[in-house]
Amino acid sequence: MSSQTQLDKEETVEEIFPGAEFAAAREAKGQDVEEVASTLNFSSSHLVAIEEGRLSDLPNRVFALGYLRAYARHLGLDEQQAVADYERFTGSTPKAGVKPLKSIGGGLEEPQRKGGGAKWVLSIVVLLGAAGAVNWWVNQRPVTADVPAVTTFNIESEPDSAASPVEVVATISTEQEKEIVSQPVEVSELASDSELNHVSAIPETVAVEPSVSSEMDVAVAPIVSSSLGGDEPAQVVNGGDSSVEAVSNTEAVAEDVVATADVQEVPVVDKPASVVEGEGHLKISFDADCWVEVRDSSGKLLVASVRGAARGVDVRGAAPMKVTLGALSSVDSLTFNNQAVELTQRGRGNILRMTLPVVE
């Protein structure tokens, strides 16, 4: 018995298909080959070939595996092990180059697509196009970041010691264009109230001669603080001559720039706190909470929210503006284009609907 076991071990070492396991299992069940063959409807020669490890005597793979599985199942052996042994000893793999599905509807690899090169070429062309577009756009933009000479005026006016600062920024740059471009700066209105009048810069290019810069009409309040940005120290000019000095200062700078570089450009100039024609500036302050709805002439909603004492309304938009106030009694003051509007006779109950400017 022990010698038989030793023999079996040697056979295993010699890598022979373990058909003996099938024979042993069959004998353990007390069945002969013919009996099993009739039960499974298999040819007994195929079963004998399996038991003797003659796998080459079996038909092709699909049948051989079918027989092995059925025989293993019948004898209570491990089907998967039998299949693995078959594959190991015959060197065949399931569908060379074709992997079986692990599960239905999932875990499948995406196909590799032909024509990947074309995709890359197309991608590169698109990227180059985008880069060209960005380059063009950058070149078309007025250059402000690379301005070599920048002059900034910060003019603060304080009528009756109450400050109403107006910031005027004039950017003068040296460029390759052979013309001086500047923007007449006009401060038409300086509000007497103490609120800040901050004017955003509106880039505009107007070609003018150097002498034109002397025509810049800068009307300032008695106290003007003018600071020349960059290397220029800040200057404080007092008294009524401030406007003249400011203008001359501007002239001087302009001429200086002309003297040093023939090519000048002033692409960005701040506009003063003026109300452009057709534009309305609405300011409302409140004592208590109030619903506010403001629409401009095109019907665009500018404000639609509850405002209160802490947060008033200060909007600009195309006039005429339509204003709806939900609680008229909460309104402290309403000014349109810096002119106070009388509200007491206009409301219906506590609700006010009106169009500004008021047409009497």
Next chain:
Amino acid sequence: MLKKIRGLFSSDLSIDLGTANTLIFVRDKDIVLDEPSVVAIRETGNQKSVAAVGADAKRMLGRTPGNITAIRPMKDGVIADFHVTEKMLQYFISKVHDNSFLTPSPRVLVCVPCKSTQVERRAIKESAMGAGAREVYLIDEPMAAAIGAGLPVEEAHGSMVVDIGGGTTEIAVISLNGIVYADSVRVGGDRFDESVVTYVRRNYGSLIGESTAERIKQEIGTAYPASEVREIDVRGRNLAEGIPRSFTLNSNEILESLQEPLSAIVQSVKSALEQCPPELASDIAERGIVLTGGGALLRNLDRLISEETGLPVVVAEDPLTCVARGGGKALEMLDKHAFELLTHD
């Protein structure tokens, strides 16, 4: 012309357009898509749009609101709804080409039931063309199944293949790259499900859906009495009370419920053997019958057919994908010499 250009960026495909599942094999690659042949259609007024396709749509089956209909455009192996099939194919083809800039225009090989009519074949062909295919080839399903299962179809040796799909069961005897005998019965996995539904309604007075019936079939279904009995808990709507009730089914009950469709399949196999030329019948008796298709996964079906015919019966490896893989192999031979494998209409 445009299709030819787009074809340069497309892979050749083999499509197993089945009643239950659609599988796509990409040439020189593998099976890359295996999705249920279900499309969910959303109706908005008079306009219809595709809400979901494949696995997503299958999850909707029987669970849709009024404006969404989850339908299976294939019935009994052939097209039941032409436009929906076209949309489904379009979706699947674009899905396997989803990296493409251009709309794919592949060469497509579609597997068709061997007993389908010329009209049905033309419908499948037109549908594939409508879905963007550049050229469409048709191959008989049992031939594709035999190739996919690894049967020696090119030898002068008879091989019998039984492909049990969702809608049809195809039986064919193949030798020398040709079909000697073929038959198709409109019995398949769907009929199994219907039988389970009917059985449960009749014996438990409860109504279950097709998805539940399919799950029961997959988990405890058997075609031949086994020593081990399996059980499953099922919930269905009780017809008398109108409320969902739970009950337990066992494998012997499912075996009983499947008797009718199973006997139809066995009868067809016997009929094929009867009509088979004696030399080929002898070959089949020596080696046996090969089962493919999802139906072959029904437990002990090989045992049943073996008992009924007295012949060896084996289940192919990975039977669900045999048809698509066989189509893929035919596709690889397309440029060489295998045109005799393809059908001509």
